[in-house]
Amino acid sequence: MDEHEKSDPLRELGERLDKARRAQQRPERAAPSEDTSSALAYGLRVGLELVVAIVVAVLIGWALDKWLGTRPWGMIGFFFLGVAAGMVNVYRTVRGLGMAVGYRRDRKTGTEANWDEDED
Amino acid sequence: MALELHPLEQFKTAKLIPIHIGGIDASFTNASLFMCLAVVVASALVILGARRRDLVPGRWQSIAEVSYEFIAKMIDDNVGHEGRQYFPFLFTLFMFVLFGNLLGLTPYGYVFTGQIIVTFALAVVVFIGVTLIGIIRHGFRFLSFFVPHGVPFVLLIILVPIEVLSYFIRPFTLSIRLFANMMAGHTMLAIFGGFVAVLGIAGILPLSVDVLLIFLELLVAVLQAYVFTILSCLYLRDAIHLH
Numbered sequence: 001m002d003e004h005e006k007s008d009p010l011r012e013l014g015e016r017l018d019k020a021r022r023a024q025q026r027p028e029r030a031a032p033s034e035d036t037s038s039a040l041a042y043g044l045r046v047g048l049e050l051v052v053a054i055v056v057a058v059l060i061g062w063a064l065d066k067w068l069g070t071r072p073w074g075m076i077g078f079f080f081l082g083v084a085a086g087m088v089n090v091y092r093t094v095r096g097l098g099m100a101v102g103y104r105r106d107r108k109t110g111t112e113a114n115w116d117e118d119e120d
Numbered sequence: 121m122a123l124e125l126h127p128l129e130q131f132k133t134a135k136l137i138p139i140h141i142g143g144i145d146a147s148f149t150n151a152s153l154f155m156c157l158a159v160v161v162a163s164a165l166v167i168l169g170a171r172r173r174d175l176v177p178g179r180w181q182s183i184a185e186v187s188y189e190f191i192a193k194m195i196d197d198n199v200g201h202e203g204r205q206y207f208p209f210l211f212t213l214f215m216f217v218l219f220g221n222l223l224g225l226t227p228y229g230y231v232f233t234g235q236i237i238v239t240f241a242l243a244v245v246v247f248i249g250v251t252l253i254g255i256i257r258h259g260f261r262f263l264s265f266f267v268p269h270g271v272p273f274v275l276l277i278i279l280v281p282i283e284v285l286s287y288f289i290r291p292f293t294l295s296i297r298l299f300a301n302m303m304a305g306h307t308m309l310a311i312f313g314g315f316v317a318v319l320g321i322a323g324i325l326p327l328s329v330d331v332l333l334i335f336l337e338l339l340v341a342v343l344q345a346y347v348f349t350i351l352s353c354l355y356l357r358d359a360i361h362l363h
Contacts, residue, residue, distance in 0.1 A: 045297075052292050057285055084278075085285040 049093055050086040057082025127310035131234055131303065151232040158219035158232075166215070187215070191349065198353040202360050209249070210356075213242070214349040221302060221341030225334065233344075234302040236295065243295035246352045254359030265362050294351055301344045305337045 061078025065071055137148035169184025177185055191211045195203040217233060224231025232238050254262045266283040267276065312333065315326035 048293060048296060048300075052296060053286065053289050056289050056292050060285075081281055081285055085282045085289065088282055089286050089289070 046090050046093055049089045053086030053089055054079065054082040057085065127307045127314060130230070130306060130310055133235075150230045151235060151238070154220065154223055154230045154232050155216075155238075158216055158223055161223065162215035162219045187211075194350060194353055198350060199357045199360060203353065203356060206253075206356060210349055210352060213246070213352060214345055217242070217298065217348050218342065218345035221345055222338075224302065224306065225337055225341060231302050231306055233298055234306055236299045239295035239299040240291065242298075242348075243291040246294065246355065247291040250352070250355045250359045253356065254362070257360060258362060262359075262362070265358070290355060294348065298344050298348050301340055305333070305340055309333055309337065 057078040058075060061075035061081075064074040064078070068074070133149040133151050135147040135149050136153060139146045139148060165180070166184050166187070169180040169182075172178065172181060174181060188211070191214055192204075192207065195207055195210060199206070220233040220238075221231065223229050224234065254265070266280050266287065268279050268283065271279060309330055312326040312330045316323040316330070319326065
């Protein structure tokens, strides 16, 4: 009984510390669907990633065609390349691999995952 | 009563002082004016904030210190210690974009970050700078950046062009993100503002929406400056460490 009373304040302090720590620690990676405004921003970002890749690729293909006179082929080739690049970028964004080119796993995905949610 | 003001009218550049040098239109526009203002205000904030160096900082000193530490920490977290030598550039970039966004929200203000050419120029400066840093630091090894690790040779033929393309897309996504956010916000404010005059007494409704939107826009202004800078940091990290 004596022992129990002695350990109680300590345990209580431990619990309070744990709670405070948990409150301070930001969730590792909240699901983007948790609140609508951030989900919308997330969706917009993914869309931007995909669309810009395709548009830029098609423009490059068009310019190459004009320069080399290979009319439809550059544009067709670069269109598919753009779709692929866009999808790879979307995949990277969603998986929290950051904006890095390349597939090597990032040690610091935590920071990037955080800014993912932070965007409006 | 028609809508007198077109919501997109606010993005028009107006020549304040026409200057023509050898057939190039280098006129001083309202965009130039607000860029100068952004530079002056940001410099004034930091210079005046750093003038009195108290151990317990006053208001202005606090603002200067907080913004300094914010960017310094961002670089430490995202680039690492080698990134510190690029601090002046990233800090300037952040302050310029931030004050461009914020000054655009002042009455009669002009938001130059809502111009795609401005954000694109900024993004291209970052892109070229980061690429040069990568090449100077690593020489030809920089090209290994585009070769994914541990992939069979046949797949490399497809993957390397994709990697190169996603690398060159960076300045576009970087600039469009900032530009689209600023332009969308200001257009929305103008649209609701246009309803205020048309609706008469019921105009109080769109007016209250505008008041709320201003707060949202303040948030977006700071956030987009932050996002622009942190993405530049991440690109810089790639160039320095090659992963």
